[in-house]
Amino acid sequence: MAVEASGAASDLVQVVSLLAAGVIAVPIFKRLGLGSVLGYLLAGLAIGPFGLGLFTDAHAILHVAELGVVMFLFIIGLEMEPSRLWGMRRAIFGLGLAQVGACIAALTLVGIALGFPVSVAFVAGTGFVLTSTAIVMQLLEERGALSTPKGQRIVAILLLEDLAIVPLLAAVALLAPGGAEASGMERAVAVVIALASVAALVAAGRWLLNPLFRLLAAAKAREVMTAAALLVVLGSALAMQLGGLSMAMGAFLAGVLLSESSFRHQLEADVEPFRGILLGLFFLGVGMSLDLTVIAANAGLILASVAAYMAVKGLLIYGVARALRASHAESLERAALMAQGGEFAFVLYAAAASAGIIGGTTNAVLTATVILSMAITPLMVIAFDRLGPKASLSTDGVEAPEDLVGSALIVGFGRFGQIASQPLISQGCSVSIIDTNPSNIRLAEGFGFKVYYGDGTRLDILRAAGAMTARAILICVDDPAMAKRIAEMAKAEFPLVPVLARARDREHAVELIQAGVTYQVRETVESALALGETALLTVGAEPEAARAIMEEVRRRDAERLDLEVVGGIYAGRDLIQGNMAVSANGAG
Structure with a gap:
């Protein structure tokens, strides 16, 4: 009994430590104008293996905390009615493909210049192309830009990057020793399973979810409605994961399917508290994952990689934005927000390591590179806000406000x-x-x-x-x-x-x-x-x-x-x- 009590107390200490780290760090950093993301990252580093040592397995926390990203994408999906999403198709498949394609090619060359073999350079570059959805969404929300046209263009690019994880994982499988020998039938089966998962989720969203929520609403049991909201989010994420797709993509698709439902506001309110807590936990986990031993042993390579990858990616994002007629200020802002690597890079690097493409040390170096880039991003955004050009408002083609009726x-x-x-x-x-x-x-x-x-x-x-x-x-x-x-x-x-x-x-x-x-x-x-x-x-x-x-x-x-x-x-x-x-x- 004493052993069990000791274990329970230890678990409670960790829970209290996580909550205390966020509660203390985030208000301080927001008061200093540094944003909540950087506060969470440094708080995680402080209580992690290389700080106070209250946690030794940051990856276990990250696996749970990834649900925060999943719930964030669900809430974004609730704001995206199908007609609105269809209207964004050019931004998703035009702007998104242009940026992802250009960045993959350029960042692969950066990896080769850093001394990686071609296959390793390709994996390293493609992983860094996948921007952190969690960080960018949080920064957009804090800046009040999530629902603006420029914010929606960034969301479109992030959606394309989420879709890109599927073919990129397939490319990793082909690059693996003996991967090219995999039968065409196996690849075809994987594609069919993925499409079937999407079709099943769409069918459930159109014909099952609304009747289900009507029954639950008639029962007037608030806790059951909350449980049903979580079931929809996690169930859709699980369905996509089993089909070989992204969990976040599944949650986003479920949100889109429910965006025209009468229960949209209730679902958003029920999921929001869990989203906020788990997303904060995700950033804490990223901070804990920063392996200072690996950074110290490979400081030169990691710092050079961070600088090179972020500089080249930022320049390409700016160039693609300008080529597609975005303003100078918007292009710079997009580059500052999206120049980092993201959480999907961890998935890609882990798959490459298990396939034998990269070794354990290389995986640790690449992971540390991505985490450092994520930690630097809030500082880059602060620098842009203080030093960058201010967006000018154009009144061309805009009618003067007259007899407007508010909401x-x-x-x-x-x-x-x-x-x-x-x-x-x-x-x-x-x-x-x-x-x-x-x-x-x-x-x-x-x-x-x-x-x-x-x-x-x-x-x-x-x-x-x-x-x-x-x-x-x-x-x-x-x-x-x-x-x-x-x-x-x-x-x-x-x-x-x-x-x-x-x-x-x-x-x-x-x-x-x-x-x-x-x-x-x-x-x-x-x-x-x-x-x-x-x-x-x-x-x-x-x-x-x-x-x-x-x-x-x-x-x-x-x-x-x-x-x-x-x-x-x-x-x-x-x-x-x-x-x-x-x-x-x-x-x-």
């Missing part, structure tokens, strides 16, 4: 929310709608509305649905307690966004006002007042007198509501009872 987030799409949305939609406002009732979602889809499944009482769901950038948040749910929680959360987290809310009754209206909503309306007041005004006209009142009476009713109602809000009490009087004073005083 709105509607929470709840029952009978009230449906009516409230109509003026916004009719004026071309960009509306994001979430609801937790699957039948409401299906009904709305039948009328052409796109409604996403999402719980508005969760901050992560509100963020995923666009609350931070919305011009207004409309709370249209019919549960008073839920409406109040959403209002309080929205005003606390997005204080500059106006919040407009539906109130059940007078007491609920007071609670919403105290929660800080910009505007509230009791769900039955306006219809009842309209009916009352029509009744006055029907029984013979003059139109002007009827309007004056209605104005007095509204004024007295507003005064009493203000009094109750200031007093912090609810008198329990209904609208009609409170307005008895109108006729008693002979108003109108």
Whole structure:
């Protein structure tokens, strides 16, 4: 028992060390303007085998932490609707192929110049071509450039590089001693298996996933929805890995297939916390993997390799970007972001080592070269931001902003929310709608509305649905307690966004006002007042007198509501009872 307790304590020490390293290092580095990636890398080095020695097997952590990259690609896929991805086909297969092809040829020559045999130089160069998806995505996200046109072009190149790992691994197999003797049938079978894996994933995404999430949503078990989101990500990654493809590519494809699903925002919110933690763990693992003994023994070769590979790759990225009409500033920025090697290089080098193309020392040298390049990248980006040219904004072909309608987030799409949305939609406002009732979602889809499944009482769901950038948040749910929680959360987290809310009754209206909503309306007041005004006209009142009476009713109602809000009490009087004073005083 003592041995078991000691082992458990040791495992807990490692977990606490990982969390503490990230919690301490990242805020410090971000405060210094050095970014979170460099903080994670140096924190990993500090607690790894060549620092405090709290970890001896960094590769075991990397294998688990690679799931962070997988989840990141899933979330990116959720943002890529098939039509949008199809629109990027030229960037993926044009820009991506041009950059990858040019870099493979040039970096192979760099390897030969460094003294490697041709086959080793080819493996070393192709591995370095594969940019770190994790680092580039994180830097783009921190810079707020992920959804910009230049950010999307970088994403397109990264997607092509993920696809390129498949033929590159096949090339490694051919370069292996005796690899060329492999039968054409074996290679054909491998290709068929890969295509079958993609086809199976596409079929599951189109015909199985949405019905599955509808059933789970109807059960109203939040933890099961989270488990289902993780199942989709990890299951798709496993399917692609078994088919000989990239796990990250499988997760990305699953995200694309679900990008038009009603459950998109819920899935993104469920996966996001795991993505963030595992991606941070990945960077910690990379920092731990930096073998200082290998670097010290081969310092000259490693430093020369890092400098040569990054310089040549950066120049080629800049050249390809300029040739395809990117601006000078964008081309330099792309070169600074993508000049490093990436995590897929480790996979390629390991395959080459197991195939007998490179030895153990060469593998360690190449791996250290890639890791150093990854660690240098945040510094290069900081240097670019401070010293590089500033991108100029062009107004050519851009219409002047006039009568623009901002975006709105509607929470709840029952009978009230449906009516409230109509003026916004009719004026071309960009509306994001979430609801937790699957039948409401299906009904709305039948009328052409796109409604996403999402719980508005969760901050992560509100963020995923666009609350931070919305011009207004409309709370249209019919549960008073839920409406109040959403209002309080929205005003606390997005204080500059106006919040407009539906109130059940007078007491609920007071609670919403105290929660800080910009505007509230009791769900039955306006219809009842309209009916009352029509009744006055029907029984013979003059139109002007009827309007004056209605104005007095509204004024007295507003005064009493203000009094109750200031007093912090609810008198329990209904609208009609409170307005008895109108006729008693002979108003109108």
